[in-house]
Amino acid sequence: MSDIDEPVQLVTITGERHIHPDFSTYVDDVSVDDIRRLYEDMVVVRRIDAEATALQRQGQLGLWAPLFGQEAAQIGSARALEPDDFVFPSYREHGVAYCRGVSLAELTPFWRGTSLSGWNPGDYNMATPAIIIGAQTLHAAGYGMGVNLDGADTAVITYFGDGATSQGDVAEAMGFAASFAAPVVFFCQNNQWAISEPVTLQTKAPIAHRGRGYGMPTIRVDGNDVLAVLAVTRAALELAREGGGPTFIEAVTYRRGPHTTSDDPTRYRTADDDADWIRRDPIERIRLLLEAHDALSDDDIAQIGRRADEAAAGLRAGCLAHADPPALSLFDDVYAEPHSLIDAERTEYAAYLETFDDVPPAVAGTAPGTP
Numbered sequence: 001m002s003d004i005d006e007p008v009q010l011v012t013i014t015g016e017r018h019i020h021p022d023f024s025t026y027v028d029d030v031s032v033d034d035i036r037r038l039y040e041d042m043v044v045v046r047r048i049d050a051e052a053t054a055l056q057r058q059g060q061l062g063l064w065a066p067l068f069g070q071e072a073a074q075i076g077s078a079r080a081l082e083p084d085d086f087v088f089p090s091y092r093e094h095g096v097a098y099c100r101g102v103s104l105a106e107l108t109p110f111w112r113g114t115s116l117s118g119w120n121p122g123d124y125n126m127a128t129p130a131i132i133i134g135a136q137t138l139h140a141a142g143y144g145m146g147v148n149l150d151g152a153d154t155a156v157i158t159y160f161g162d163g164a165t166s167q168g169d170v171a172e173a174m175g176f177a178a179s180f181a182a183p184v185v186f187f188c189q190n191n192q193w194a195i196s197e198p199v200t201l202q203t204k205a206p207i208a209h210r211g212r213g214y215g216m217p218t219i220r221v222d223g224n225d226v227l228a229v230l231a232v233t234r235a236a237l238e239l240a241r242e243g244g245g246p247t248f249i250e251a252v253t254y255r256r257g258p259h260t261t262s263d264d265p266t267r268y269r270t271a272d273d274d275a276d277w278i279r280r281d282p283i284e285r286i287r288l289l290l291e292a293h294d295a296l297s298d299d300d301i302a303q304i305g306r307r308a309d310e311a312a313a314g315l316r317a318g319c320l321a322h323a324d325p326p327a328l329s330l331f332d333d334v335y336a337e338p339h340s341l342i343d344a345e346r347t348e349y350a351a352y353l354e355t356f357d358d359v360p361p362a363v364a365g366t367a368p369g370t371p
């Protein structure tokens, strides 16, 4: 194995292929057409991410966590997965959800506040967004231990950020997964920031070293290189399926937008900070590579742009179609059985709603005490 501090890179920022002694073989089968499909995926998810950000600015979403800049990390890793594998994401993995087949309409209700989650995890083998930093890594470790008990050959991947590596949950998840050889890929998108805190405050060493501390194979990858991310994630998933236990991947990338739509990054970083990362853009280098192979004409670019616009229009239409649920439905499904505390809270909230002249029964919803 090569030095883990040197990120694995298979495509340079100027679009040249680079041979890596350990990982190039994992993408030997990837044709130029396949690379064009990865390019299209990245263009589409960047476009729908921009549309969702616009929808929040227009008051149609309560919040959005943009993935802008992290397209290669998400598309490369998600396209390495098999349908039976299970994904435990944080709140930023819209690109992963897109690759899992989550519909455009299902990407927004959680952020619009019209549903407590976006989709049925069983439909896509992908859990819904997790806001509690790092909690999803524990779910992944437990699921992976269950996979071992079942004797199944599926793998699990969990996504989390650089900041999350300082959470106890992540330490516990990695400890259990390593000790019980759970088939889990711990995929850390080191986007350099945890809201306004730089990654240098999380650790004095590269984040990848944390995997080594648990005795896991550990890979540091250029997270803006979709081919390299695909290769290392395939390698880690293969090891997991063969009974080799967990792997830690640090995908070195950059969050080009705000943390969420509630954040103003100009308060804590400068345009100079961004400039170097704009040069390392994940989409641009693949465009250069494809053009060097005469595999991306102006017509292709226009067609891909149209498909991205259609996806954005689909996301918008799906979002606007999600109606507000009745206010009192907030108390439904908290418990499977009736619960006296929930009943009391529902009654109190219904009485509060009645103090407003302009809340029609259809908005308030179910009558007090009705489960």
Ligand SMILES: Cc1ncc(C[n+]2csc(CCOP(=O)(O)OP(=O)(O)O)c2C)c(N)n1
Residues within 6 Å of the ligand: 090, 092, 131, 132, 133, 160, 161, 162, 163, 164, 165, 191, 193, 194, 195, 255, 259
């Ligand atoms: C347990 C917990 N503590 C704090 C927060 C508030 N919080 C939300 S996002 C965030 C930063 C996470 O940064 P990172 O793990 O790097 O992920 P990124 O947002 O960069 O993808 C924090 C502290 C939270 N949601 N959960």
Ligand SMILES: [Mg+2]
Residues within 6 Å of the ligand: 161, 162, 163, 189, 190, 191, 192, 193, 194, 195
């Ligand atoms: Mg981060």
